[in-house]
Amino acid sequence: MVSDATSTGQARRPAPPTPEEVRGVLESVIDPELGADIVSLGMVPSVEVADDGVVTVEIKLTISGCPMRADIQKEVKDRVELHPGVSKVAITWGEMNAEERSEVMTKARWNARENAPDTMVPSTCNVLAIASGKGGVGKSSVTVNLAAALAGLGHTVGVLDADIWGFSVPRLLGIDERMEAERVDGHDKPLIIPNERRVGDGLLKVVSTGFLVGEDTALMWRGLMLTKAVEQFLRDVQWGELDYLLIDMPPGTGDVQMGLARMLPKTDLLVVTTPALAAQKVAQRAADMAKRSFLKVVGVIENMSAFTDSAGVEHALFGSGGGEALAASIGAPLLGQIPIEPSVSAGGDAGDPVSIAGVGPAADVFRSIAEHISTELAPVVDPDQVDMAGCTARLFETVDAAFAELDAKA
């Protein structure tokens, strides 16, 4: 344990505060990562106040190297020192054990759900964010193909291109109209109307900065706060009815995951990796970030798996084993392995995802993953049949089990 102390050096001090009063002050200190105050999160096991006004606060961090430590320290000192009768603030640091950590995470998830800002995404919609540790692994191709395959099963599927300045969803889906905005009763700002594309009996509703700016002007958006743009797409878009919302995440950004966890706390994450073991390590980072922002990783998808030539010989161009290794290390199932196939890139170039009407193993794997999502991983819920309390309890059980498993492996 280490200790920090500063002096406010007041001449005639009023009586020191009680430990309860100090706790009251500490309730205004928010852990920036967990989004709740440090007292209700159980991070302050003890507060002692000496007769001479020295306040000693014990703070337990989730991990000893917590990057938020300096912020918390400053906030605690600044706020407690201002309290009349305080001469010094000393902080002793501790680290939570696995059980305490899991308790804090549960509380943080409750808080996140309770304080989630309003979004236009229906509460019964299944939200799946598709992430990868780095660019070029086929994350956008996987997103649009899964979305199209889910629509092919008759679902209404939103696609949010959160890859704000690296967007490729418009091209991959062959949509290039600009999005319109419309005034809607009860909203002070006009709402953005997603672009639509029918797939069989289903419907895709697509939102991308690509529909607001031309592909060439995207670079000008660099100054835009990524999280703000994603927030806007969740809040100011007239999504209407949705069975699924698939979010194409920008590569490797923790900020957007944090923002999503706050706006749509029930978002589940699918991690895309290639078979190369090095890529798998990078993808693991995306999964770790998810864990920190309390998103649950529900599956791993390996893309660019072995290519089979016309003679039926397999070529593992990008190595092998990455998907399986990643799935095992994060404790999530490997949902499928999509082979390298010219039909995938040709479909992307033509704006016609191979999963819609394509033939061949890649199209089949996309469709079978969509089927699995639709029947097992995230079946569509009928809003009239939802037992919200039971559902939430079950959800927490699943999430807690997943975190406990991850903690055991860490």
Ligand SMILES: Nc1ncnc2c1ncn2[C@@H]1O[C@H](COP(=O)(O)OP(=O)(O)OP(=O)(O)O)[C@@H](O)[C@H]1O
């Ligand atoms: N299974 C596959 N077989 C053949 N080509 C593929 C496959 N998956 C993706 N590709 C091709 O690889 C390239 C990169 O794919 P994509 O744009 O989906 O990757 P990404 O991870 O979203 O990249 P970025 O982060 O740069 O947007 C594209 O040209 C795409 O057509």
